[in-house]
Amino acid sequence: MPRAAYSEAMATALITGASRGLGEEFAWQLATARHDVVLVARDSDRMSEIADTIRSAAGVEVEVLQADLADPAALDRVADRLADPDRPISLLVNNAGYGLGRSILETTWEDEKAALDVLVTAPMRLSQVAAKAMVDRGHGAILNVSSIAAHLANSSYGAHKRWVLDFTQALAGQLRGTGVSATAVIPGLVRTEFHDAPDLVHMREEYPDAAWLSAEQVVASALAAVRRKAVTVTPSARYAAGAGLLHLVPKSLTRRSRSQRRG
Incomplete structure (x- = not known):
């Protein structure tokens, strides 16, 4: 497993969506680089298993915080943990997320609102809280998981x-000169449990092997970008080239394509 590139000595990282997929990989790479980690996710049983394994294998402190980020009260608990001056967080990884796999004509308002809360409201709230605490200390980093x-x-x-x-790009500009950085990682298709969802599993067969990235590759690239204080990183030359081409393609054409539900 690649050694994590984020290297602030004895830093503590808080990772949302840490019970599987990229979140679990972030926890492992940071822990093997000797960082304490705070795991945040809905599945407390799965997180507890991961925490026990990481403690045994890496010898670091692992804290488990059960929270559904679509629940305002749970989001408040995570925000409070980030703001705690006695237990500072030096790296926030806003990773939690999921795809509905259906068009807005097929979903309910409750479906869409929950996704909005997890994918937009939670990263904004947690980034703001973390940024204020980090700026007060003069150091820290925020890593947000975007998508192709x-x-x-x-x-x-x-x-x-x-x-x-x-x-993230706006936040990076506002943090300039503070000692705190903001980075967005823009992966493409990644082989994780994300695509086990019934409305997404078909994508495993629709896209060739060459289109898929490993979680190890994405996380190592993201953490290296945090170390460089890069504002954005696309962890694949193929996807970086594809993103460049997409800037040239009229949106009227991409609107006709099948929904790219995850990256």
């Missing part, structure tokens, strides 16, 4: 991920 879907115009998921990308 941000460059398309064919789903609410893509719109949310576009917001994450634009927000």
Whole structure:
């Protein structure tokens, strides 16, 4: 497993969506680089298993915080943990997210509102809280997980991920000179449990092997970008080239394509 590139000595990282997929990989790479980690997710049993394994294997402190980020009270608990001056967080990884896999004509308002809260409201709230605490200390980093879907115009998921990308770029500008950085990672299709969802599993067969990235590759690239204080990173030359081409394609064409539900 690649050693994490984020290297602030004895830093503590808080990772949302940490019970599987990219979130679990972030936890492992940071822990093996000797960082304490705070795991945030809905599945407390899965997180507890991961926490026990990481403690045994890496010898670091692992804290588990059960929270559904679509629940305002749960989001408040995570925000309070980020703001705690006695237990500072040096790296926030806003990773939690999911795709509905259906058009807005097929979903309910409750479906869309919950996705908006997890993919947009939570990253904004947690980034603001973390940024204020980090600026007061003069150091820290915020890493937001966007998606190649941000460059398309064919789903609410893509719109949310576009917001994450634009927000991170704006945040990076506002943090200039503070000692705190903001980075957005823009992966493409990643082989994780994300695509086990019934409305997304078909994508495993629709896209060739060459289109898929490994979680290890995405996380290592993202953490290296945090170390460089890069504002954006696309962890694949193929996807970086594709994103460049998408800027040249009229949105009227991408709107006709099948929804790119995850990246």
